[in-house]
Amino acid sequence: MRNVLLSGLRARRTRLLLTALAVALGVAFVTGTLILTDTMTASLYRDAARDAEPVAARAVADGRFSDADLARVAALPGVTDAAGEAAAESPVLGPDGRVVSVLGATATMIRALPERPELAALRLTAGTFPGPGEAVVDAATAAERGWSPGDSLTLVANRRNPHPVRISALAEGVPYFTVFLPPADFRAATGVSGWGAIRVAGADQRTIADTVAAALPGARVSTGAEYADRLAGAQVGSVTMMRAGLLGFALVALVVAAMVIHNTFAILVAQRERELALLRLAGALRGQLFRLVLAEAAIVGGFASVAGFGLGLLAGQFGATGLESLGNGRMTAPMQVTPQTVLLGALTGVGVTVLAAVGPARSATRLAPIAALRRPDAPVEAAASRRRVLAGTLLALVSAAMVGAGAVGNTVVLAAAGALPAMLALVALGPVLVVPAWRLAVRPALLVFGSGGRLAARSGERQPRRAAATALALTVGITVVTTFLVGAQSLATSSAAELQRRFPTDFVVAAPDGQRLPADLAARLVALPEVQRVERRAELWVFTEDDVTAAAARRAVASVTDTVPLAVVTDVRSRAEQINRTVDTLLAVVGVLVIFSVLISVAGITNTLTLSVLERTREFGLLRALGLSRRQLRASLLAEGMTLALIGAVAGVALGIGFGVAGVYASIPHAWAEVSLPYPRIGLVVLVAAVIGLLAAALPARRAARVAPVAALADE
CATH class of the missing domain: 3.30.1370 (Ribosomal Protein S8; Chain: A, domain 1)
Known part of the structure; x- marks a missing residue:
């Protein structure tokens, strides 16, 4: 069977290429996400370790430490330096004399700096460490406001005693909207006395931590390494949330890829009935045929995993560069490629491909050899069974109940979970719904392609399962896009209306x-x-x-x-x-993330139509012999691609609107929830989907048009 496997792969390498591409894109999304977030996490820990490097121990307490406590710690054996930490909020007047505010908030964070630069651990990007009457400002705020070293600020925590300072330096890697002052200036500007924490420098971290703990009863003392872990851990939560969100989109891409794989192998098994039947007649067992199909899937998945891992490296690097360009910090750690990421990428590619091919592999074992040897060129699929229709209907009702309950009860998780039974319902009911949907969706193709569109009008009715599976791959991506379009637009409208209700003024x-x-x-x-x-x-x-x-x-x-x-x-x-601009930014990010699913859907449409061309070679040859021109034949394939895309887009838009509206009511109070449908953007989604269908059908259409009538009629 090994020779059969290898020869089959060589013979069908072109047909399996797009399948491998679909899997590779899904693997790239997963590995790229893991590489990017691992790199971000490593950078956070590296930055935290550098910031905490001079700290041998750090003490905190429920109250505040006094100057006497600080002096007692500084005099301990093994301690080379000790400094207090303190923070307060104060309005700040900029160099122009105006109060500095962010979205109406005027409270700038003011922090006390250790007197020695080594213990401060600030990463200065410009200027020098501050002396009396000077300050360090975070570089992000300075860049946004146009400040530079030498400019003057005035702290007005005490209106009767404003405190002027001069900017001496800018620092990166510190919180936004933060001003650092020497201890004396901090006290004069804010009126705050005492220290919220004490950081200690020295050689042996564990020994010094124990010594400080003995000198400060009731204080919680950690080593410098433990402090660094806490610094990084406080920020890693946002990276974890980002990873979860990205992996959610990656899961969507993998689901679409699985649909493409299943459809492709189902078509290939149907086309190879004669070959598989001959193997059965030659003595091959059912289990051998089952393993043969799965082995092909595993090899395709392995190849796709390697290609996807390479694409994932590029995606991770691109994501890191993009985050840096958006001002989200600098990656100080090299790209992190862990053995776990490599293993997960391989398991994802091979696992998804093999699991998606199980159904077609089982159908290969059910072939009746004699009947298969007499199979027609292009079989007409049987109608969906009553059991399938009943199961699909029940799943649709379950989905509606979950989404409705989530919307009524303000439960986002429940509403989102309702998407799974909805997609399963589409899988079950797709072959039933696709026939009437095809008759409607093909009408634009009839107007555009004329006689070519009329040829395409019967294709969906002849093989509804294949058409439904192909359209469903695009439906998933369009559903996600439309859900975010409707949800984001409605949230923006609701927020603006609530803002106007609270502040009915200009x-x-x-x-x-x-x-x-x-x-x-x-x-x-x-x-x-x-x-x-x-x-x-x-x-x-x-x-x-x-x-x-x-x-x-x-x-x-x-x-x-x-x-x-x-x-x-x-x-x-x-x-x-500003709310609308934020929504536009969110939608742009979502669009970039969903493009993986859309590209996989394009591969699915192209693959299905390519295999359909190979399957219908005699049919096309007969049509050409009867006078159909190359242009008309090409138009019929383009019309099929456009119709498939329109069905997927309309179904996705319908589901997306439902999920988007439910998401709005599930995520915000009903009292100020307002649904707003972005009709122009939804229309653009449908139009782009139609264009995608045309582009996906271009190569299969060219291949069909190149077949000579005599060669096609002679094909065996």
Whole structure:
């Protein structure tokens, strides 16, 4: 059987190539995700180890340490240095004299720095370590605000005693919107005394930690290594969530790949009935045929795993570069390729391929040899059984119940879990639903391709299971895209409406906590011709005239508030626009992630039509002999591809709208949930799907058109 296996692979290498590509893309998604997130985790631990490198021990307590506690620790044997840690929040005036705010929040984090740079462990990107009256600012905030060393800031935690400082340096790898001050400046600016923690330098971490613990009864003391682990662990949670999200999209891609594999091997087994029957007549056992098909699948999966691993390396590198370009930190660790990632990639590729081929392999063992030797060129599939229809209907009802219960009960997990029985219902009911769906979806092809479209009109009715399986692969990807389109658009609309309900005004003018606005500010604002009225609440609500543009209103309000350094202006309209920009960014990321599934679906359509061309060679030859032109034959295949894609797209859009609406009601309070369907984007999805179908059918159509009528009629 080994010779049969190898010769069969050589004979069908072109047909199996697209199948391997589908698996390779799924494996690439999985391995790329693992490589990227492992690299991010390693970078976090490396950065944490570097930041904690000078720390031999660190002590924390429920209360605060005094200066006497700090002095006692510094005098302990083996301790070379000790410094206190403290933090507070304070409004900060920028170099322009205006209060610095982020989304209306004015509380900047102020931290005390050790006096010795070695114990501070700051990674300076510009400038020098601060002295008295100087500060270090995080590089991200400085870049966003246009600050540089030499600029001046003013801390106004105490309105009666503002504290000016000069920026001496910028630091990376520290929290956003953070200012570091020497201890004396920190106390003068914030009024905070005592220390929240004490970090200690020395040689033997364990010994020093024990010594500090004995000197500070009740304190919790950890070694520098333990401190580094906690620093990294506090940030690894976000990487874990990112990994889970990416692997979720990878699972979608693998499900689509499994559908493509199953469909491909089912077609190949059907086409090889004569060959397999001959093997049975020659003495091959059913188990040998079963293992033969699975061995082919395993070899295809192994080849795809190797190719997918290479693509995964590129994907991981591309993802790391993309995150760095978006300002999400720098990868300080080399690319992490662990044995577990290699093994999981191989198991994923081979496992998915073999499992998807089990069904076709079982059908190969059920062949009746004599009947198989007399099989027709292109069999017409039997209608779906009643049991299959009943099972599909029950699964659809279960899905509807789960999704509905999740939406009513604000349970996102339950609503999302309802997607699984929905997809299984489509698998079961697809052959039944695809026939009427084909009759509707083929109509655009009739308008575009004329006689070629009429030839395609009967294809879906002849082999509904094959058509349903091919369309379903695209349905999965379109469902995910549409779900996010509807969910994100509805969440944006709901958030903007809720924002308008809470702040039914155009601008909100407020002061930082503990500060006051000038008493005449409201009168100065209402005197502006662009302003209709001003309402006094905890802050000032400014209503502009209806005929004033947003830009003109912003300029008018700024002309007054710019003279008040502590005035924080929130543009309610701009906040809504920012929500929309965030939604657009989210959708762009989702689009990039789902493209793997779409590419696999394209491979599935191309594969199905290519195998269909090989199967229907005599049919095409007869049509050519009866006068069908190459252009008309090519048009019929293009029409089939377009129709398959439209069926998959429409089904995906319908499911996506349902899941998207349910997701909105499951994730936010019903009182302010508003459903908003992005019709232009949904229409674009359907249009792109039709184009995808045409592109996927291009190569099979060219192959069919190149067959000479006489050669086709002579094909055996």
